[in-house]
Amino acid sequence: xxxxxxxxxxxxxxxxxxxxxxxxxxxxxxxxxxxxxxxxxxxxxxxxxxxxxxxxxxxxxxxxxxxxxxxxxxxxxxxxxxxxxxxxxxxxxxxxxxxxxxxxxxxxxxxxxxxxxxxxxxxxxxxxxxxxxxxxxxxxxxxxxxxxxxxxxxxxxxxxxxxxxxxxxxxxxxxxxxxxxxxxxxxxxxxxxxxxxxxxxxxxxx
Amino acid sequence: xxxxxxxxxxxxxxxxxxxxxxxxxxxxxxxxxxxxxxxxxxxxxxxxxxxxxxxxxxxxxxxxxxxxxxxxxxxxxxxxxxxxxxxxxxxxxxxxxxxxxxxxxxxxxxxxxxxxxxxxxxxxxxxxxxxxxxxxxxxxxxxxxxxxxxxxxxxxxxxxxxxxxxxxxxxxxxxxxxxxxxxxxxxxxxxxxxxxxxxxxxxxxxxxxxxxxxxxxxxxxxxxxxxxxxxxxxxxxxxxxxxxxxxxxxxxxxxxxxxxxxxxxxxxxxxxxxxxxxxxxxxxxxxxxxxxxxxxxxxxxxxxxxxxxxxxxxxxxxxxxxxxxxxxxxxxxxxxxxxxxxxxxxxxxxxxxxx
Numbered sequence: 001x002x003x004x005x006x007x008x009x010x011x012x013x014x015x016x017x018x019x020x021x022x023x024x025x026x027x028x029x030x031x032x033x034x035x036x037x038x039x040x041x042x043x044x045x046x047x048x049x050x051x052x053x054x055x056x057x058x059x060x061x062x063x064x065x066x067x068x069x070x071x072x073x074x075x076x077x078x079x080x081x082x083x084x085x086x087x088x089x090x091x092x093x094x095x096x097x098x099x100x101x102x103x104x105x106x107x108x109x110x111x112x113x114x115x116x117x118x119x120x121x122x123x124x125x126x127x128x129x130x131x132x133x134x135x136x137x138x139x140x141x142x143x144x145x146x147x148x149x150x151x152x153x154x155x156x157x158x159x160x161x162x163x164x165x166x167x168x169x170x171x172x173x174x175x176x177x178x179x180x181x182x183x184x185x186x187x188x189x190x191x192x193x194x195x196x197x198x199x200x201x202x203x204x205x206x
Numbered sequence: 207x208x209x210x211x212x213x214x215x216x217x218x219x220x221x222x223x224x225x226x227x228x229x230x231x232x233x234x235x236x237x238x239x240x241x242x243x244x245x246x247x248x249x250x251x252x253x254x255x256x257x258x259x260x261x262x263x264x265x266x267x268x269x270x271x272x273x274x275x276x277x278x279x280x281x282x283x284x285x286x287x288x289x290x291x292x293x294x295x296x297x298x299x300x301x302x303x304x305x306x307x308x309x310x311x312x313x314x315x316x317x318x319x320x321x322x323x324x325x326x327x328x329x330x331x332x333x334x335x336x337x338x339x340x341x342x343x344x345x346x347x348x349x350x351x352x353x354x355x356x357x358x359x360x361x362x363x364x365x366x367x368x369x370x371x372x373x374x375x376x377x378x379x380x381x382x383x384x385x386x387x388x389x390x391x392x393x394x395x396x397x398x399x400x401x402x403x404x405x406x407x408x409x410x411x412x413x414x415x416x417x418x419x420x421x422x423x424x425x426x427x428x429x430x431x432x433x434x435x436x437x438x439x440x441x442x443x444x445x446x447x448x449x450x451x452x453x454x455x456x457x458x459x460x461x462x463x464x465x466x467x468x469x470x471x472x473x474x475x476x477x478x479x480x481x482x483x484x485x486x487x488x489x490x491x492x493x494x495x496x497x498x499x500x501x502x503x504x505x506x507x508x509x510x511x512x513x514x515x516x517x518x519x520x521x522x523x524x525x526x527x528x529x530x531x532x533x534x535x536x537x538x539x540x541x542x543x544x545x546x547x548x549x550x551x552x553x554x555x556x557x558x559x560x561x
Binding site: 167 | 321325
């Protein structure tokens, strides 16, 4: 990251905070720099940026949002912004054994970085939580030391809904729950469903 | 030479101080009194809490502390903006409007099709209304300021929602956004607009109406003081003599005794203040009536916003998003009192109607 991107990154974080009016609540967990995968519901283009800026500054430095390459590589502005919050861009169209997103993510995080992922795969058209893609399970299987943090993002779909360009600055909230790990012998569907329920649980409690 | 420079600087400083005081010695003096009173109450309350921590209800202390801190903030900001001039005050209220509208719209469910209408409300109507407020002293611009939201705003919103093409609950959605616009922007913008009024007052020596040459921040201070006094007096009257609730389903503690008692006490307080300091351009009886009107409007505001909260099933706008101050909870009374106070003052004492 070059110095101009560092400044832009601080400005972006502040803008995202002001625009989303987000309150951050840690429920059953604390901010920590250990390696974590934050997985959240996905309803708006702002999700990754707002969740990322909701983290304390030290954590922001080691946390990388996973984002779609086709969107964030389109045009110099988006590419620059993606660089500012150190996004890990994944090509959604060119997926093969050679080019597996899972391997890229595991390679990129190494032993220091955390990730922000949206296991639904794309923004929910209705705002309801959709079924999870299986990547989360394989990641938990390959790296049992990672903490999987459920995150519920509330109201961001009203601030910048699908298909809109201009945001309306309402208030939103970010609820981060207790970490999950893959149980011994837990099935893929079992783990994904448990992860999904953890987000729904946060939605109920908030 | 050196001593001459010092004297020169001394005179400069003295002049600057004089200039500052000329802004309005009285308002600043009264602000200092009110702020020190609130600070005293705050420290006393917390000393009592520490001393009698097993007998005092902590929830009650918390409520009181929150209120005192909110009032202190308002008076301090008011004091700062008196020094910095009307534009700063205007910007401060613009910020409050913005935040209050955020809380209001967040709490009120809107539909996906209302998104662009809301964008207009936030980014066009707020700056426009406050921009016009800065020119509201002029008669022509005053008309624009007075009708922007009731006429242009409300018609625009209904049309914009229709253009968005979703018919479901059309009237309900229109009403929600119009109400937010009316309360959070239109009504509140009348508080800083007081600073741009051009007024006359009755001079008892000459027996004629003359231009009122005092700082307009006195009017704003008078309004805020009366609203908060009314809030405090209602609380005391409700606690001590509250028998008949106005509407228990809407507000659990507001009583008719509180309403009448607070209005009368506010009238008496305004009368005394006017008699002692001649803070407003009103006569002492005029000030008493204004005090009562402000108190009644303040209660109306609290009741109305309480009805909306009850309907939405939230106790405070503040609890809606934990950690936020709940701006709308603190300004509901001012929102109702400000436009009425503004228009009555202008109607009776506006300089443009002098002859």
